[in-house]
Amino acid sequence: MAQTMQLNQDITLSAIKTACSNCNLRELCLPLGLSLQELERLDDLISTRRRIKRGEHLYRAGQQFDAIYAIRSGFFKTDVLLEDGRDQVTGFQMAGELLGLDGISTEHHTCNAIALEDSEICSIPFSRLESLSREIHTLQHHFHKVMSREIVRDHGVMMLLGTMRAEERLAAFLLNLSQRFTARGFSHAEFYLRMTREEIGSYLGLKLETVSRAFSKFQEEGYIAVQQKHIRILDVNGLKALMNHRN
Amino acid sequence: MAQTMQLNQDITLSAIKTACSNCNLRELCLPLGLSLQELERLDDLISTRRRIKRGEHLYRAGQQFDAIYAIRSGFFKTDVLLEDGRDQVTGFQMAGELLGLDGISTEHHTCNAIALEDSEICSIPFSRLESLSREIHTLQHHFHKVMSREIVRDHGVMMLLGTMRAEERLAAFLLNLSQRFTARGFSHAEFYLRMTREEIGSYLGLKLETVSRAFSKFQEEGYIAVQQKHIRILDVNGLKALMNHRN
DNA sequence: GTTTACGGTTGACATGGATCAAGCGAACGC
DNA sequence: GCGTTCGCTTGATCCATGTCAACCGTAAAC
Structure with missing residues (x-):
């Protein structure tokens, strides 16, 4: 029972x-x-x-x-x-x-x-999603938006890889993570990275050593506190400023 | 009359x-x-x-x-x-x-x-395209494929920007153009570039001088003949080989 | 026809990030 | 608890590409 x-x-x-x-x-x-x-x-x-x-x-x-x-x-x-x-x-x-x-x-x-x-x-x-979105206009439209958003995101990464220097790339990466954690109700300032330096580097078109050095540099400058995969963002504006200026 | x-x-x-x-x-x-x-x-x-x-x-x-x-x-x-x-x-x-x-x-x-x-x-x-694709399954599916193809293309560009060196990037670019011209019934081996070296460079994450040098190098090696914007591909396999090997 | 502007090429040099190498700390298996 | 492994950090050096500069050719403007 x-x-x-x-x-x-x-x-x-x-x-x-x-x-x-x-x-x-x-x-x-x-x-x-x-x-x-x-x-x-x-x-x-x-x-x-x-x-x-x-x-x-x-x-x-x-x-x-x-x-x-x-x-x-x-x-x-x-x-x-x-x-x-x-x-x-x-x-x-x-x-x-x-x-x-x-x-x-x-x-x-x-x-x-x-x-x-x-x-x-x-x-x-997927075929059932297509059937259903033939019936539900809002679902169809939202799905199109999601695909389009992915295209826009990719353009952002292309921009990052094509025009930014190492530290700008990493700053952009951290700010992006922070913003997505925030959207999910987590702290915007403190989080654990789930990926290795090598994976970050691969994503950003950099070698792991360069990623590591950039983390250290950010810590020296007081923008963040790093301890392995634990990141605390201390100065969001500092990171943003880093991205918006040539050099 | x-x-x-x-x-x-x-x-x-x-x-x-x-x-x-x-x-x-x-x-x-x-x-x-x-x-x-x-x-x-x-x-x-x-x-x-x-x-x-x-x-x-x-x-x-x-x-x-x-x-x-x-x-x-x-x-x-x-x-x-x-x-x-x-x-x-x-x-x-x-x-x-x-x-x-x-x-x-x-x-x-x-x-x-x-x-x-x-x-x-x-x-x-776009809203009319959405309506119509709610009625025509093939149109809906093909449109999804087109969007998805754009995402796949962008991943290719990310790969190019993230992992390839200058000459590999330019080779990939030329081969891609060639293939798309072919699909449209034009010569795969001879075409006019519509864009400047600077625009190519911007797309490939390189400076125009680097693009220019790579063109000259390809010409020296006998892979292509360049005359301003007129390109003749002399050795497709040479270009392909250039892309597939580290160094 | 001459001038001008623009895109392209090439050379010399500078530099950011890659590469190579050593060492360290945390985490995990035994 | 100890050793091993893996991920990370840091230093020294190298190289691909950026930067700066001069010059050239073609095409458009006058």
Whole structure:
């Protein structure tokens, strides 16, 4: 009897947890702007929830594409590989952000998505998302906005890689992280990096030593306090100023 | 009487010219994969055709977004500006490609689109495109693919800017242009650059002098023949080899 | 036809970040 | 608790590309 109750409760809990309508990330994620009824229809679509352990791949370049993924919790990186072994991190993704949009184009994933900490993702079968967004205008429009935002973000990274010097890049990176943590209700001034210096470097087009040196420099200047992966931002304006001036 | 006939002919010609169904770029552009009936519905949507002279803006960063643009003929660049005056070319677009996808996200354009030669574009009102793609599954799916392809392209540029050295970048750039010209029925081995060395440099994250030197180097090595903006590719494999090896 | 402006090339030199190398501290496995 | 590993830091040196400058050729302007 006690066991049956426990079981029922588990089922209920899991049902609550899987639904977008009860997800506290819905204002950051795909459901943004949907009405209650619309949300319930989206719930039907998001049946699977998957745990990905730190270091595991959510998908690999070359794999068949059939779903996009919303990050429920955790932290990911995506990277692309060149034939000669060079690779580059193309992004870091956190809760509420979507993964896999690159796969729509060729119906195969074009990059690897790897969990940087134990994470949970919601699978969104893409063809069903397309059907539903043919019916729900707001969903369609929001999805288009999300894809477009990804394009704009990429332009920002191109700008960073093409025109900024090492310290500017790192400052931009920290400010961007800070802003995204803030949007998720975390402290804007204090956070743990989930990625290594090498991964940061790869993303910023720098070597890990350069990243490390820039961190030390920022600490000397009093902009931040670094202790391994623990970062405290002491002077946001200092970092911003660093980015806005030539030299 | 003669005048009336002339007039009718003009109207007919203009009607033919504006329709996707008669556009020889339809296999490269938005209409890809549509049936004849579907094509005709797309025709209704693309009412305006606009000429943009060399040097003129199609749109500017900050402007209200309400349409995306298909390039009917000509050549464009897009660039983004930082507050401190730095700018970067984010892409070069040719016939059959779409411009303005970045504007969906915020309903404002986030970059400038400038014609590098006298060009013609088709305006596609975005809200009408969304309505139509709620009705035409193939159009919806193809549009998603186009957006996704843009994301994949941007990742390629990030890779280029983040991990390649100057000569690799220029080789990648030339091979990419060559391949896109080929897709449009032009020679893969001989073409005119529409952009200056400075614009190439901005796109590749290099200074114009470095671009110029790399061109000269390629010429010395016998990979290409350069004469100002006229490029002949003499050894595609040479260029490819240059990209695939470290050093 | 001459002048002017602009884009391109080339050379000399400077420098930011890469590379190579050593050492250190925290975390993890045994 | 101890050793090993991995990520990080820091120093010394090197090199690819940036910077500065001169000059050239082509094309547009007058």
